[in-house]
Amino acid sequence: xxxxxxxxxxxxxxxxxxxxxxxxxxxxxxxxxxxxxxxxxxxxxxxxxxxxxxxxxxxxxxxxxxxxxxxxxxxxxxxxxxxxxxxxxxxxxxxxxxxxxxxxxxxxxxxxxxxxxxxxxxxxxxxxxxxxxxxxxxxxxxxxxxxxxxxxxxxxxxxxxxxxxxxxxxxxxxxxxxxxxxxxxxxxxxxxxxxxxxxxxxxxxxxxxxxxxxxxxxxxxxxxxxxxxxxxxxxxxxxxxxxxxxxxxxxxxxxxxxxxxxxxxxxxxxxxxxxxxxxxxxxxxxxxxxxxxxxxxxxxxxxxxxxxxxxxxxxxxxxxxxxxxxxxxxxxxxxxxxxxxxxxxxxxxxxxxxxxxxxxxxxxxxxxxxxxxxxxxxxxxxxxxxxxxxxxxxxxxxxxxxxxxxxxxxxxxxxxxxxxxxxxxxxxxxxxxxxxxxxxxxxxxxxxxxxxxxxxxxxxxxxx
Amino acid sequence: xxxxxxxxxxxxxxxxxxxxxxxxxxxxxxxxxxxxxxxxxxxxxxxxxxxxxxxxxxxxxxxxxxxxxxxxxxxxxxxxxxxxxxxxxxxxxxxxxxxxxxxxxxxxxxxxxxxxxxxxxxxxxxxxxxxxxxxxxxxxxxxxxxxxxxxxxxxxxxxxxxxxxxxxxxxxxxxxxxxxxxxxxxxxxxxxxxxxxxxxxxxxxxxxxxxxxxxxxxxxxxxxxxxxxxxxxxxxxxxxxxxxxxxxxxxxxxxxxxxxxxxx
Numbered sequence: 001x002x003x004x005x006x007x008x009x010x011x012x013x014x015x016x017x018x019x020x021x022x023x024x025x026x027x028x029x030x031x032x033x034x035x036x037x038x039x040x041x042x043x044x045x046x047x048x049x050x051x052x053x054x055x056x057x058x059x060x061x062x063x064x065x066x067x068x069x070x071x072x073x074x075x076x077x078x079x080x081x082x083x084x085x086x087x088x089x090x091x092x093x094x095x096x097x098x099x100x101x102x103x104x105x106x107x108x109x110x111x112x113x114x115x116x117x118x119x120x121x122x123x124x125x126x127x128x129x130x131x132x133x134x135x136x137x138x139x140x141x142x143x144x145x146x147x148x149x150x151x152x153x154x155x156x157x158x159x160x161x162x163x164x165x166x167x168x169x170x171x172x173x174x175x176x177x178x179x180x181x182x183x184x185x186x187x188x189x190x191x192x193x194x195x196x197x198x199x200x201x202x203x204x205x206x207x208x209x210x211x212x213x214x215x216x217x218x219x220x221x222x223x224x225x226x227x228x229x230x231x232x233x234x235x236x237x238x239x240x241x242x243x244x245x246x247x248x249x250x251x252x253x254x255x256x257x258x259x260x261x262x263x264x265x266x267x268x269x270x271x272x273x274x275x276x277x278x279x280x281x282x283x284x285x286x287x288x289x290x291x292x293x294x295x296x297x298x299x300x301x302x303x304x305x306x307x308x309x310x311x312x313x314x315x316x317x318x319x320x321x322x323x324x325x326x327x328x329x330x331x332x333x334x335x336x337x338x339x340x341x342x343x344x345x346x347x348x349x350x351x352x353x354x355x356x357x358x359x360x361x362x363x364x365x366x367x368x369x370x371x372x373x374x375x376x377x378x379x380x381x382x383x384x385x386x387x388x389x390x391x392x393x394x395x396x397x398x399x400x401x402x403x404x405x406x407x408x409x410x411x412x413x414x415x416x417x418x419x420x421x422x423x424x425x426x427x428x429x430x431x432x433x434x435x436x437x438x439x440x441x442x443x444x445x446x447x448x449x450x451x452x453x454x455x456x457x458x459x460x461x462x463x464x
Numbered sequence: 465x466x467x468x469x470x471x472x473x474x475x476x477x478x479x480x481x482x483x484x485x486x487x488x489x490x491x492x493x494x495x496x497x498x499x500x501x502x503x504x505x506x507x508x509x510x511x512x513x514x515x516x517x518x519x520x521x522x523x524x525x526x527x528x529x530x531x532x533x534x535x536x537x538x539x540x541x542x543x544x545x546x547x548x549x550x551x552x553x554x555x556x557x558x559x560x561x562x563x564x565x566x567x568x569x570x571x572x573x574x575x576x577x578x579x580x581x582x583x584x585x586x587x588x589x590x591x592x593x594x595x596x597x598x599x600x601x602x603x604x605x606x607x608x609x610x611x612x613x614x615x616x617x618x619x620x621x622x623x624x625x626x627x628x629x630x631x632x633x634x635x636x637x638x639x640x641x642x643x644x645x646x647x648x649x650x651x652x653x654x655x656x657x658x659x660x661x662x663x664x665x666x667x668x669x670x671x672x673x674x675x676x677x678x679x680x681x682x683x684x685x686x687x688x689x690x691x692x693x694x695x696x697x698x699x700x701x702x703x704x705x706x707x708x709x710x711x712x713x714x715x716x717x718x719x720x721x722x723x724x725x726x727x728x
Contacts, residue, residue, distance in 0.1 A: 412674060425589065428674070446536070447592055450551040457586050 002027065002037045005119075008044050009063045010056035019067070026070040029156055032120065040119045047327035049270040049309070054295025058273040059119070061284060061291065066115040069106045073158035076104040078228055081160040083109040083148060084279050085169040085406075086191070090217065091281040092240035094164065094224050097232045100283055107280045108157055109148035110324065113434060114276055117325030126150035127435055134179045140403045143435035144324075145176035152184070159184055162227045164220065166191040169406035189223040191216045197376045205375065243285045247292060248278070254296045255342065259391045263308025264339040265299050268319070269327035271343070276324055309334060315455045316341040318388045320407070321399035323433050328441045333397065336445075336452035341391040344384060380410040381417050388418055394462075395455035396426045397448075401433045425458055427451040471529035472727060475517070476553065476719025477510050477544060479537030482573030482601060482686060484509035486517040487716040488528070489724060496521035497713045506537035514543070530726045532719040536574070548722055550715045551579055551590050557718030558682045559585030561708050566678040569668060569697060569705070570714075571687035573601040578672030589675045597636040599667035601687045606636055607660045610643050611653060615690075622658040622692030629659030639663060661692040662700075669700035677701045684714040 002023070006016050016023075044050050044059070072079050080103060082091050095105035117123040130146030131137045133153045151157045163186055165173040177188040193213050197206055221232055251274065258265055274292055282288055302308065316339045323329055334340060388396055396418050400411045415426040429447060432438035473490040479502060487497040498516035502509045510533065518524055525543070533541035534553040541547070550570075558565045559581055568579040575594035582588050597603050608615045622628075629646050631639050639660075646656060664687075681703050687693055688711035698705050708714060 415674070428591070430595065443594060446549045446551065446594075447590075450549040450587060450590060453549075453552055454587055454589075 001034055002032075005037045005040050005044075006060075006063065008041060008050055008056060008059070009119075010053070010058075010060035011063070022067055022071060025074075026067040029070050030066075030116070031156075032122075036120050036122060039121060043119060043121060043327070047267070047269050047331045048273075049266045052266065052270065052295060052298045054291050054293075054298050055266075055270045055273060057287065057291035057294060058277065061277065061282060061288060062111065062114045062273065063119075064284070065106065065111045065280065065282060068104065069108055069111050069157055072104040072106065076102060078103045078162075079158055079160040080105050080162045080164060080224070080228065081108055081148070082164045082281075083107045083144060083173070085173070086164060086166040086279070087168070088279055088281060089240050089244050090191075090221070091164065092244065093232060093237040094221070094228075095281045095283065096236035096239055098228060098230050103228060103230075105281050105283075108151060109144040109434075110276060110280055112147055112151055112157075113144065113324045114273065117434075117436070118273075118327055121326070121436070123147060123325050123435075124437060126154065126156075127437070129154050134183055135176065142170070142172040142176070142403050142405075143432060145172055147434065149176065149180070159186055162187050162189060162224065164189045164191075164224060166193065168193050171405060187223070187227055189220040189227070191220045197378070199376070199378050202375055202379045202382060239285075243289065247289055250289070250292050250296060251275070251278070254292070254299060257296070257299055257303060259341040261299075261303045261308070262316075262339070263306070263312045263314065264310050264316075264334070264341075265302040265308050267309055267327075267331060267334055268322075268340045268343045269330040269334075272322060272324065272327065272330070275322070310337065310339050314339040315394040315452075315459045316391065317395045317397055317455065318342050318344070318384070318391060318393045319397040319399070320344045320384070321397055321429055321431065323399075323431065325434055326436050329429075329431060329439075329444060332441045332445060333448055336449050338395070338397075338448075338452050338455060341393050342387050344387060377410045377413065380407075381414045384410075384414050385417055385421060388422055388424070393424065394459045395424050395451065397451070398426055398428050399433075400428050400430045402430065402438050403435070404433060425451065425454045427454075471527060472724070473523065473527050473529055474720050474723035474727065475514060475528050475531045476716040476721070476723060477514055477531060477533045477541050478535040478550060478553065478713070478716035478719060479506050479510050479533065479541060480535045480550075480572050480686075480715075481575075483712065484513040484535075484537070485713045485716040486510075486514040487713050487720045488517050488521050488523065489717070489720040494717065495523070497710065497716065499712055502537070506540035507542060510537070510541040511543070530723040532723040532726070534715050534719040545723070546726065548719060551577060551592070552587055553715040553718030553722065554684055555579050555581045555587045555718065556585045556721050557714035557716075558684060558708070560717065560721055561714070562680060562682055562706060564680045565682040565706070567672075567675070567681045569672065569681065569683045570685040571599070571601060571664070571668060571683075571693070572685040573605075576600050576668050576671070576685075578668065578675045578677075580675045580678070591671055591674050593667075593671055598639065599664055599671065601685070603636050603639070603664055604660065604687065604690065604693075606640060607643060607657075610640055611647075611656060613653075613657070618657050618660070619689070619691040619693070621654055622661050623695075625652070625654040625658035627655055628662055629655050631659045631663040658692060658696075661690070661696040664693055665696035665700045669697060672701070677703055679703055681705045683707050684711045686712050688712075 126147045129150035135141040135146045152159050165177045167174050180186045181188045319340045418426050475488045478485045484502045485499045488495045496517045498513050500513045531544045533544035533547045534550045538547040554570050558568050570577045576599045577592045579590045580588035683705045688707045
């Protein structure tokens with residue numbers, strides 16, 4: 001029933017045969033049937049560059065993680081969850097300090113989004129249960145957290161023994177995990193942070209803020225050790241940092257390659273499957289790196305052959321519409337003839353990292369890159385602006401995700417800043433990163449098609 | 465439809481949520497236009513309204529050199545040679561009729577837009593609301609129904625208001641409830657209608673601030689026929705507003721003009 005789908009996700013025939021009992025159990029729990037598999041196949045072919053082996057391998061990693069997540073209680077003694085915006089390296093350090101057979105580590109919200117959302121378009125039932133279970137509709141809850149709660153309450157995935165979470169970007173994890181703790185009795189190791197510098201501080205970091213974050217990280221690690229009953233090891237930290245650095249460097253090179261290539265070699269919707277692994281700890285470190293290297297090589301070959309998904313010379317845009325549950329908006333934008341050169345948060349600019357005064361220290365405790373993102377609203381705006389400059393774009397699409405406390409405050413400021421400084425058109429596109437009920441491709445198409453005409457006219461005028 | 469470059473007669477077909485409109489032009493002149501309710505089929509409405517416009521001009525389908533469809537149903541017009549968004553078409557249509565126009569406020573049945581227009585009729589910036597009924601023609605229809613008025617009566621009725629009501633809800637459903645309460649308090653029909661117009665205007669005026677209002681401001685779409693909303697908008701944005709003679713057909717007109725460009 002699902003053989004063809006798993007093949008599209010890079011599974012080899014012998015793996016499908018070997019894994020079938022586990023996959024059957026997991027898919028039954030998820031309520032997936034033939035219609036879902038057909039829809040999944042169609043979506044993979046319709047929205048992604050499915051002919052690329054590297055992409056199929058990434059899809060395979062997500063699909064395996066889904067099966068592992070659903071069967072976690074059957075197969076492991078202890079379960080640890082996290083989710084965005086917790087940074088990957090501390091999570092990986094914790095995961096690698098534990099025994100693989102004993103402890104399951106995962107980011108359920110993100111895994112469900114990338115599979116049940118991206119592939120099967122079946123995310124809403126989880127959100128609805130989340131809404132009925134303490135995160136009601138109309139209260140601007142983040143659907144990422146509604147989804148993970150809904151999946152637990154529905155019994156599709158188990159409740160964890162520990163949740164490790166951070167407030168780098170917004171207050172939603174704190175609220176959601178308080179609910180998880182108070183109502184469902186799940187212990188929560190929480191990394192608090194405060195993102196309140198003055199306008200004009202960027203790129204300087206407030207010393208007391210960094211110290212506070214550090215003390216919070218230490219507290220979180222101690223709680224993890226107590227509850228899971230293990231010791232954080234130097235080797236685990238080193239392995240996490242090393243593998244993360246190698247993956248990020250390769251990923252950044254790939255982003256640069258795609259962003260400067262003409263024509264655009266692959267869809268940004270495909271790249272999202274690699275990007276979101278930046279937030280998911282997986283024990284398949286080798287497989288993840290191998291998938292990225294294969295994808296990078298395939299893209300390089302496309303660029304060398306001058307192949308792409310758009311015509312050469314298509315206007316290029318910077319676009320922040322990275323929707324983890326749905327590839328259709330990204331593809332819709334590309335299909336209007338706009339090349340998406342760079343899609344934040346796909347790329348942390350090297351110039352941002354090199355200016356970071358606490359880089360060495362934060363690298364040491366494993367929270368480095370994440371400190372760059374949530375510095376302030378000012379940093380948000382300026383990083384977006386710098387990305388527009390770095391990729392010499394003809395326009396920008398600034399996504400306005402409902403219920404996202406991190407992104408929303410800067411959307412209009414960024415629009416004005418880019419328009420004023422670079423003189424290029426900027427579209428504000430309303431939607432949601434995690435809840436497809438809040439928008440539709442059809443509804444957004446009028447805006448995007450109009451904007452595409454604006455950008456094309458602007459580019460033509462500039463050339464003349 | 466086959467493109468006929470020898471024929472300079474072109475048509476624009478705007479299939480909106482409430483009405484379908486067709487305009488036929490040639491050599492910078494409007495030959496005819498027609499407006500009908502969209503009904504339950506985009507394809508049928510497009511055919512019917514275009515047939516009506518052709519009949520008025522004494523033409524038939526093969527006489528058309530190029531057809532551009534627009535509006536929310538633009539991709540459902542089988543005989544169109546091309547589909548273009550209504551935002552682009554409104555800018556083009558307004559620019560043709562009022563070259564000094566720099567801002568278009570378009571309020572239709574299911575959405576509202578504020579469009580910045582360049583001297584050449586191209587769009588400079590835009591903002592659009594199609595997620596919420598407040599600030600659209602639908603809001604007015606619901607309120608007219610509550611008050612037992614015809615939609616056409618609302619404009620003239622509001623002009624005699626002495627003290628417009630304050631409708632604080634921005635949601636159509638809650639505003640309806642608020643209307644019922646205000647009516648129970650004994651507020652006059654005139655004041656209620658004027659309050660409704662203010663609520664619509666305020667919503668659109670605030671939305672358009674990201675684009676900015678520059679003179680000349682032109683008001684299009686079916687709601688532009690409502691003098692009460694026009695007055696409330698002028699007061700909301702602090703600028704005078706012009707309304708074309710047939711505000712409903714501007715999108716279709718722009719589409720017909722763009723179709724003419726395709727031939728050249």
